[in-house]
Amino acid sequence: MAPETTDESTPDTPPTTVGVPTALVLVDVIASFFDEREANYYPAALDVLEPIRELLELARVRGTLVIHAVERHYPGLQDFEFGKLPRHHEIGASDAQYVPGFGPIPSGREVEVPKRRFSAFYATDLDLLLREQGIRRVVLVGVKTNVCIRASAQDAFAGGFEVWVPRETTNSNRPHLAEASLEDIERYIGRVPTFEEAKATL
Numbered sequence: 001m002a003p004e005t006t007d008e009s010t011p012d013t014p015p016t017t018v019g020v021p022t023a024l025v026l027v028d029v030i031a032s033f034f035d036e037r038e039a040n041y042y043p044a045a046l047d048v049l050e051p052i053r054e055l056l057e058l059a060r061v062r063g064t065l066v067i068h069a070v071e072r073h074y075p076g077l078q079d080f081e082f083g084k085l086p087r088h089h090e091i092g093a094s095d096a097q098y099v100p101g102f103g104p105i106p107s108g109r110e111v112e113v114p115k116r117r118f119s120a121f122y123a124t125d126l127d128l129l130l131r132e133q134g135i136r137r138v139v140l141v142g143v144k145t146n147v148c149i150r151a152s153a154q155d156a157f158a159g160g161f162e163v164w165v166p167r168e169t170t171n172s173n174r175p176h177l178a179e180a181s182l183e184d185i186e187r188y189i190g191r192v193p194t195f196e197e198a199k200a201t202l
Contacts, residue, residue, distance in 0.1 A: 003200045020162065022136070022202060023135045024055055024059045026069065026142050027142030028070055028142050028144075028153070034099045038095045039095075041174075044173065048142075048168065052102070053101065059100050060105070065109055065110075065133055067120070067129070068098070068103065069124070070112060071088070071096065072096060072116065074090070075092065075093070113129070116150035118147050118150075118152070119151035120148070123147055130161065135161070137161065138161050138162070139198055139202065140156070141166065142170060144174075144178070145177070145182060146177035146178050147172070163191070164198060165185050166195050167192050169198075173179065
């Protein structure tokens with residue numbers, strides 16, 4: 001009788017923490033979710049800012065490639081996403097502004113990638129940009145875990161990138177969905193590393 005199979009198996013070899021060309025990808029670290037004056041604000045979002053800041057500062061010191069993937073919709077034009085969500089994150093609007101201190105700096109190692117869907121990869125040049133820089137692993141941080149982080153992680157995996165999502169750097173206003181998303185990422189898509197592992201790989 002063949003042994004019972006499950007989806008609980010583990011890889012043959014543990015992933016390498018250091019020495020893998022890695023990029024830090026910040027997803028939607030913008031006012032919409034972090035400024036209490038904006039419609040999509042939720043208080044728990046503030047909990048991820050300091051861990052993200054720590055990784056961002058470390059990446060800047062080490063010269064790690066940093067990608068700022070941010071929603072940017074065209075003002076006044078229709079967008080398919082608006083069929084599911086009220087009009088939001090239009091170019092120049094207050095909810096689309098970076099959280100102070102989290103926007104790209106002119107170092108030559110930080111790039112803004114505008115997106116009009118949840119995924120940082122869909123219909124953007126992120127995949128091409130990462131491949132041209134020899135990147136093999138992405139550390140995804142930001143909000144929301146069950147929406148833009150989950151979509152970005154799945155597309156990164158589909159494109160052949162290693163995906164790491166540190167638990168401390170992402171959450172959602174629907175905690176149960178955030179937890180389920182992290183479970184799925186760990187099981188099917190990539191890793192939910194410790195914070196120390198995330199720092200080591202940058």
